[in-house]
Amino acid sequence: MSKTIVLASNNAGKIKEFNALLGDMGIDVKPQSEFNVEEAEETGLSFIENAILKARNACAHTGLPALADDSGIEVDYLDGAPGIYSARFAGDHGNNEANNTLLLDKLDGVPELKRSARFHCVLAYMRHKEDPTPQVFHGVWEGRILTSTEGQEGFGYDPVFYVPECACSAASLPKEVKNQISHRAKALKQLLASFQQTQQDRPF
Ligand SMILES: O=P(O)(O)OP(=O)(O)OP(=O)(O)OC[C@H]1O[C@@H](n2cnc3c(O)ncnc32)[C@H](O)[C@@H]1O
Numbered sequence: 001m002s003k004t005i006v007l008a009s010n011n012a013g014k015i016k017e018f019n020a021l022l023g024d025m026g027i028d029v030k031p032q033s034e035f036n037v038e039e040a041e042e043t044g045l046s047f048i049e050n051a052i053l054k055a056r057n058a059c060a061h062t063g064l065p066a067l068a069d070d071s072g073i074e075v076d077y078l079d080g081a082p083g084i085y086s087a088r089f090a091g092d093h094g095n096n097e098a099n100n101t102l103l104l105d106k107l108d109g110v111p112e113l114k115r116s117a118r119f120h121c122v123l124a125y126m127r128h129k130e131d132p133t134p135q136v137f138h139g140v141w142e143g144r145i146l147t148s149t150e151g152q153e154g155f156g157y158d159p160v161f162y163v164p165e166c167a168c169s170a171a172s173l174p175k176e177v178k179n180q181i182s183h184r185a186k187a188l189k190q191l192l193a194s195f196q197q198t199q200q201d202r203p204f
């Protein structure tokens with residue numbers, strides 16, 4: 001019998017990646033839109049707090065275990081901005097084009113060595129709304145901000161994020177490659193290892 005988990009996200013790009021990453025794991029992951037879950041208010045001051053708020057909200061609305069992803073990009077030249085405000089950097093929530101344009105503008109003329117940046121992905125898994133021990137996993141993907149957009153794949157800040165290990169932008173990578181090396185892939189690998197360990201520790 002496969003386990004059903006609610007995915008506490010409304011971001012289509014993330015949902016696609018989760019489906020690809022969890023496809024053959026025997027876990028049935030359903031987006032919260034299938035349960036008409038209202039979006040949680042992201043009032044936390046850290047990725048961890050926001051991920052827990054989203055997971056708890058989905059558990060409360062569905063009575064099912066939930067997995068949430070709070071993620072974003074940290075740019076050193078901007079003292080860590082946009083960070084937890086990545087989705088609303090340019091004002092409107094989720095306006096990727098405006099966010100990328102603003103980021104490129106803010107780094108206009110900044111030399112390559114000072115353009116270091118990283119994606120963070122924090123996952124929170126909660127068994128139920130009162131779960132006192134949410135499981136939290138954190139993946140990081142290092143790179144730098146390009147001087148113009150490149151590539152058509154992915155979502156969000158992928159077109160402005162240069163991946164040194166592949167010598168191209170994240171949006172130039174085939175999705176199979178991004179899903180091996182991204183911040184989200186790294187956090188999910190930790191989660192799957194932890195699920196497997198729990199299964200071994202508590203087989204019944
Ligand atoms: O809260 P949910 O419903 O999951 O959806 P969201 O888009 O609001 O998600 P976040 O609050 O976690 O904000 C994350 C922001 O960081 C960006 N981001 C996260 N992961 C990314 C990735 O793999 N590639 C590009 N941008 C990413 C994304 O586009 C958002 O603007």
Ligand SMILES: [Mg+2]
Nearest residue numbers: 011042070087
């Ligand atoms: Mg959000």
